[in-house]
Amino acid sequence: MSEVSGERSGIGRDQGDQPSPAPKTEALGMKTENLSAFYGAFKAVTDVDMEIRPNKVTALIGPSGCGKSTFIRCLNRMHEVVPNAYAEGCVKLGDRDIYARDTDPVTVRRRIGMVFQKPNPFSKSIYENVAWGARINGYRGDMDELVERSLKRAALWDEVKDKLKKSGFDLSGGQQQRLVIARTLAVEPEVILMDEPASALDPVSTQKIEDTMAELKERYTVVIVTHNMQQAARISDYTGFFYIEHMNDPGRLWEFDETDKIFSSPNRKETEDYVTGRFG
Amino acid sequence: MAVNAEQRGPSGEGMWQRESRARHFRERAIKIVLAACAYVSVLTTFGIVFVLLFETVNFFREVSIVEFFTSTTWSAAFANPQFGILVLASGTLLTTLIAIAVALPVGLLAAIFLSEYASPGLRRWLKPALEILAGVPTIVYGYFALTFVTPLLRETILPSMTIFNALSAGLVMGVMIIPTIASVSEDAIHAVPRSLREGAYALGATKRETATRIVLPAALSGIVAATILGISRAVGETMIVAVAAGNLAQLTANPLESVQTMTAFIVQVASGDTPTGSLTYNTIFAVGSTLFVMTLILNIVSYVFVRRFREAY
């Protein structure tokens, strides 16, 4: 663990500072080298080399089934949770290979949090939803303060501060998703992975999540899979386009560049066809 | 049948209505058949309840209801009969407690193993194998208790135990309801969405933390339902206790002694030559009603519990 943490201390870092205005904090970047992902004998993603810059939002776009969700799940070793699924290649958080033999996936996931497509709050109170992750990771500080700070950073505090004891299920879908983000922030990860976090939400909730993301990159490295290209264009600094050239091929990282470039003049025709909606 | 282009237009209206009427009739017919089947089962149930209540009322014409619930002696077949249902209820309670003490932990842990830890391949054959246990005739369990478990216990750790005793019957009954609890709990645990587990993993939770602190609470209502189902089966179980528990109606909390449960009493009377309409004959309806009310209460509790604690996930 200590080797992974780099310049930051563990879970209780910058404890006590006020969440807003959020001071900029250096997060770690990530890097994949020749990363391939498999489901049993089926190769879903092949040979991805990507550099995920620290304190930036990196968006992954591409047609359905092109491997972007699989890829993002490889970034915190979540992919291998699925039976028979495994990954090959190298994924680095900072300088550390998270697939190294002596690395425990559980510690990897604490450093690299994840928010899923469907809001998945635990069957606990709002307070406990946020506190739980920090508690199992041995957080010893002021829990009330941590819960408040995390909820504030996820832009949910004002809406729930009077009903922290209520079940997480009592919240709307958009609030649930922000609760999940708060829960992830409470563990103080370096990187936050989001797998289509707003695809199940209404436009107003989506907008709130997007606004939250702009603030998150002040302290974290963010990677987001999205089907909404305008969303990718709005919120991300870098964009990776995943594509499958022929049926049954594994997905590839077809183009990776600054978002401005991808959405104004991408280098490859397939990327341009996809972002302009001329795909297929 | 196909309505082609020529048949469309104003002249086609009649066609439409005729066909619509024919279809309407078929729709009604199928609905009536289905409803009839549903009502048959409901009416049968009401019939049974009615007979039970009718005979029970007959019984209470001759026996004080206060005595029935307070007396500590049960001697239905004797010359001067005493009807203390507490005696039979204690037998039922004792064997059921022993059974649940065995089945709940084992069944629950088995369910957790099957759902969370077993590989899909292992789960694929282990779960049906477990469910086969539930298909073994209970008389087999009864003789298993009498001819194997009791001698084993007497020869090893409990020499003072009587041949017919509550402990063996309860233990074997526990084994009998393990599949019920394990299978239903496993369904409940398995039904907890993977997204919830992944949410926990994504926070750096271990498999154990995820299973015990996220998945189990989420599946709690299902587990409670499974437990109550198990209790209901234990309360209603007849053959094991009839064969292995001794049919000696005495008020005791000592599992090493013989007891008679309510079901065992009903079997004893029903299989004997008790004349129809006699007081002894009517007692089985009174006991049956008590049993019915007990299981009904359990089912209601389970229903309320499941409703109140159901997780939306």
Add this chain to the structure above:
Amino acid sequence: MPRETFQRELDQLVEEVVELGREVESSLGTMVEALQGQDGEIAKREIGVDSRFKERGAEIDEECMVLQARQAPVARDLRLVYTVQAVTNHLVRAGTLCEHICHAIVETGGADQDSDLSATLSEMARGARSLFGEGLDVFESRDIDRARDLEAADDKVDLLYSEAMNLVVNPNKEESGSPEWRVRAALMVHYLERIADHGVDVGGRTVFLVTGERMESAMRQYRERRIDSDED
């Protein structure tokens, strides 16, 4: 291909721009004719075109805005809408300059002229008009290889510009024309140079539309590519 309606709207937009361009080009033709003959009557025909061009330009602008609002174009679609707006601006401005020149011709109809300067003006006008037409051709065909030639043609117009300015500053002693005409001529030289520039810019915008790169860096690439292919 998905987004057919959107594609149709884009195609129609381009058509409107080209149509507007052709009209401006035809006005430029009239202007050249008027300039060559110093014919105020011909020039008069083009008085008032400016407001018509501006109106058309505003319509196209509005369509672009609506398209952006409704279709949120990105990548090549975004470049197209952006280019259409810029090109339209160039076309309208060239049209405005054309009317200015025609005005000047009308107002200096009977004035004394410097024949050398007059001849240079005419040549410049022809050059500017053809440059403008070629820029429009490049936009219409999106044949960006031809965009290279525009710069060479513009160099020629620039040369004429210097020559004309020289003549304005150092008038021919015998027939220097009236001072008023001379001032007007200086303005016309400037306008013509601007019209030529608009033509070059239309070509440059087209390069951006096709490649996503600015004219300057694209030109550099093309020059280098040509050298490479010559070596082959």
